[in-house]
Amino acid sequence: MKASMLLRSSTQQLESEASFQATPEVPSSFRSLAPPQFQSPVPQGPNYSVFAQPEEPEPEIVRQWREHQGEKIAQRDEESKRKRQERIAGAEKxxxxxxxxxxxxxxxxxxxxxxxxxxxxxxxxxxxxxxxTWSRICDLIDLENSQSKTLTRYRKVLPKLRKPGDKAPGAAGY
Incomplete structure (x- = not known):
């Protein structure tokens, strides 16, 4: 019985203490004065602008150099555009x-x-x-300069078929 009472008291203690919080507490060092909708969830770092050197006016020679470089770049751009237009015109021609x-x-x-x-x-x-018909065939076929050995008999037969008259088959024409 003592054990059950001891168990009940320890559970009551645990229930009364919040073991988990949905939103953690923000330390006071991270709180800002801005309204909550403008607050950043990330803390702001230290401000190093105190250590920044004041901007010095640009020396005259540097300013002249920048102007001279700007003029050179503008001239190069114009020259490049001119050459490009010439190439396009030449290509069109x-x-x-x-x-x-x-x-x-x-x-x-x-x-x-x-x-x-x-x-x-x-x-x-x-x-x-x-x-x-056979004479037309002989006109179309080159009988003299044929290099093939298998056509020798064919070359001998064609001139015989070419002779005039009805002796050759199909010699009468159309």
């Missing part, structure tokens, strides 16, 4: 020249192709009217 050359070459090629097409169609029509 080169691009225009490229397109002009391309278009003239394209037109020239189109014209040449039309001329070659006309010549080819006229020669095709002439060969269809004038010769047999």
């Amino acid at each position: 080169e691009i225009d020249k490229l397109y002009e050359d391309y278009n003239s070459k394209k037109e020239r090629t189109i014209q040449e192709n039309k001329e070659n097409e006309g010549e080819f169609l006229s020669s095709l029509t002439a060969s269809l009217l004038a010769s047999t």
